[in-house]
Amino acid sequence: MTKILLNGAKGRMGRAISAAAAECACEIAAACDMGDNPADFIANCDVVVDFSFREATAPLAELCAKEGKALVIGTTGHTPEQRAEILKCAEKIPVVWAGNYSLGVNLLNYLSRVAAQILDESYDIEIVEMHHRHKKDAPSGTAQKLKEIVLAARGRGEESVRYGREGQIGERPVGEIGVHALRGGGVVGDHSVIFATDGESLELSHRAADRKVFSKGALAAAKWIVGRPAGLYGMEDVLNLK
Numbered sequence: 525m526t527k528i529l530l531n532g533a534k535g536r537m538g539r540a541i542s543a544a545a546a547e548c549a550c551e552i553a554a555a556c557d558m559g560d561n562p563a564d565f566i567a568n569c570d571v572v573v574d575f576s577f578r579e580a581t582a583p584l585a586e587l588c589a590k591e592g593k594a595l596v597i598g599t600t601g602h603t604p605e606q607r608a609e610i611l612k613c614a615e616k617i618p619v620v621w622a623g624n625y626s627l628g629v630n631l632l633n634y635l636s637r638v639a640a641q642i643l644d645e646s647y648d649i650e651i652v653e654m655h656h657r658h659k660k661d662a663p664s665g666t667a668q669k670l671k672e673i674v675l676a677a678r679g680r681g682e683e684s685v686r687y688g689r690e691g692q693i694g695e696r697p698v699g700e701i702g703v704h705a706l707r708g709g710g711v712v713g714d715h716s717v718i719f720a721t722d723g724e725s726l727e728l729s730h731r732a733a734d735r736k737v738f739s740k741g742a743l744a745a746a747k748w749i750v751g752r753p754a755g756l757y758g759m760e761d762v763l764n765l766k
């Protein structure tokens with residue numbers, strides 16, 4: 525049994541992870557949320573799993589680095605400053621950091637990379653995501669990751685990205701990557717990457733219907749990361765999808 529300190533335990537993901545733990549041979553040894561001090565519980569755990577809020581992750585990563593504990597980060601929406609603080613901690617401890625822990629989305633990442641490499645810039649790329657109305661960040665961590673993947677495959681940088689299309693004047697520039705976030709209802713998480721040219725379009729889509737897919741992936745990552753060397757890992761490492 526892998527012993528987990530779960531941060532954000534009372535949230536939607538926290539509850540889904542707690543429900544899936546036993547069938548994944550994991551034990552939630554400590555369930556922390558707002559108002560708890562993870563430092564009081566960390567000694568008794570093998571690994572810390574964080575699905576909370578962006579403000580919580582960097583202090584938690586510092587605690588893990590001090591105590592020599594592995595960390596799995598599911599929380600999204602960090603600022604560049606928060607990201608830098610977390611990356612510094614990953615020099616001291618093993619960290620899995622993924623915007624999406626489902627097998628299907630990690631395969632979507634892989635297939636999007638291949639498609640962006642094979643299809644030249646006569647194929648315009650648009651990334652579209654939709655989530656439930658309670659989601660606190662936009663675009664989603666998964667859409668950000670898809671954007672980074674197709675930008676790298678095309679040898680382009682952030683200046684080629686257009687978020688939303690309000691105010692556009694003139695034609696769509698060649699090589700632009702569009703990113704669009706929709707919010708509504710109880711949608712767990714939909715992502716599509718569209719490659720469109722004159723005469724055809726290819727759409728790679730993933731639809732999560734149940735948070736269980738993220739929970740199982742995060743728990744698999746928690747088991748995988750314990751005992752690894754310090755460093756930053758992605759779900760593609762856990763799934764051997766490189």
Ligand code: NAD
Nearest residue numbers: 532534535536537557558576577580598599600623624625
């Ligand atoms: P949620 O709002 O339902 O739950 C978040 C929980 O964190 C709440 O219980 C809240 O009280 C708690 N929290 C807030 N600040 C905290 C703090 N400082 N310390 C401890 N706990 C704190 O949100 P959710 O839908 O469960 O999502 C949580 C995070 O996980 C979000 O960032 C979301 O985008 C992300 N997420 C990631 C994946 C993935 O696969 N990586 C999947 C789904 C959601």
